[in-house]
Amino acid sequence: MFAPNQILKTAAPDFLKDLDLTDDELLYLLDLAAEVKASPGDYAHALDGKNVGMLFEKPSLRTKLTFELAMKQMGGGSVFLEGPIGVREPLKDVARNLDRWVDGLVARVFLQTTVDGLAEWSRVPVINALSDLYHPCQALADVQTIREHFGVSRLNGLKLTFIGDGNNVAQSLMLTGLRLGMDFALACPEGYLPNPEIVTQAEGLAAITGARLLITHDTAAAAAGAHAVYTDVWASMGQEQEAVERKRAFRRYQVNDTLFAQARPDAVFMHCLPAKRDEEVTDSIMEHPRSVVFDQAENRLHAQKALLLMMLT
Numbered sequence: 001m002f003a004p005n006q007i008l009k010t011a012a013p014d015f016l017k018d019l020d021l022t023d024d025e026l027l028y029l030l031d032l033a034a035e036v037k038a039s040p041g042d043y044a045h046a047l048d049g050k051n052v053g054m055l056f057e058k059p060s061l062r063t064k065l066t067f068e069l070a071m072k073q074m075g076g077g078s079v080f081l082e083g084p085i086g087v088r089e090p091l092k093d094v095a096r097n098l099d100r101w102v103d104g105l106v107a108r109v110f111l112q113t114t115v116d117g118l119a120e121w122s123r124v125p126v127i128n129a130l131s132d133l134y135h136p137c138q139a140l141a142d143v144q145t146i147r148e149h150f151g152v153s154r155l156n157g158l159k160l161t162f163i164g165d166g167n168n169v170a171q172s173l174m175l176t177g178l179r180l181g182m183d184f185a186l187a188c189p190e191g192y193l194p195n196p197e198i199v200t201q202a203e204g205l206a207a208i209t210g211a212r213l214l215i216t217h218d219t220a221a222a223a224a225g226a227h228a229v230y231t232d233v234w235a236s237m238g239q240e241q242e243a244v245e246r247k248r249a250f251r252r253y254q255v256n257d258t259l260f261a262q263a264r265p266d267a268v269f270m271h272c273l274p275a276k277r278d279e280e281v282t283d284s285i286m287e288h289p290r291s292v293v294f295d296q297a298e299n300r301l302h303a304q305k306a307l308l309l310m311m312l313t
């Protein structure tokens with residue numbers, strides 16, 4: 001179906017946020033991810049001789065290893081550096097060193113402006129591997145997982161519910177889910193709403209696709225009729241000093257047996273991981289037969305292979 005030497009190249013120079021891909025590119029990427037997952041050997045030389053530079057300001061298990069493996073399994077390579085970007089020398093110099101050596105950059109940053117700045121100054125594609133605003137690579141793997149689980153290519157008519165912080169993961173899922181036609185509900189405590197500009201964009205996408213968007217403080221209203229119930233940690237990386245206050249604010253926003261029972265009987269449980277058991281999710285839900293958290297983790301590899309193919313070939 002996809003000739004490894006004839007992959008559609010994205011029109012976007014970088015993948016800094018979910019909406020950098022067009023709807024058609026996103027659908028193509030998801031089909032390609034499924035193909036790459038089914039026949040990985042067909043792509044064993046697709047990135048021969050290509051290398052990415054990975055700049056991570058924060059820790060990672062899944063993102064780091066799946067990008068490194070994705071490059072290696074397609075004939076390419078990666079170099080990794082962990083630490084603050086733009087402190088030892090200006091970001092614009094870092095970007096213009098790296099683009100002399102590598103074919104693409106993958107950056108995990110505190111501030112979206114850092115990954116945007118790398119893209120502005122480097123001549124090679126830059127991929128956002130998590131920022132304060134977005135986690136777009138995670139959202140790709142998540143919608144791949146939902147498509148697989150429900151056996152559909154279009155997601156219209158499915159409802160995705162996010163319980164917890166209106167954070168980077170929630171914001172990317174909201175944009176990516178709604179543009180694929182999924183209803184999206186988010187239940188969060190007061191003071192932890194998603195970014196208003198991203199909500200405005202999400203409302204625009206919902207108006208186009210006809211999907212419904214609900215942002216509420218009421219977990220039962222959000223969970224009702226959900227095909228997928230998703231959560232993430234209450235305190236993200238960099239918010240550790242707010243952990244105590246957040247534990248108090250989020251105590252009613254735990255995905256446990258009672259909450260999960262309010263979703264559809266065939267609903268799946270999703271989490272980007274790492275998870276904090278007995279905070280945002282109980283062990284019973286993490287280990288539930290309908291928990292697909294490790295499918296999500298696996299699909300990080302396949303979705304990112306598709307993304308790399310579309311950006312680097």
Ligand code: CP
Pocket residue numbers: 059060061062063064130138272273274
């Ligand atoms: N979900 C995710 O991005 O995991 P890591 O922080 O381990 O990369």
Ligand code: NVA
Pocket residue numbers: 130167168169232233235236237272273274
């Ligand atoms: N919201 C979390 C996601 C980790 C993958 C964080 O930013 O730490």
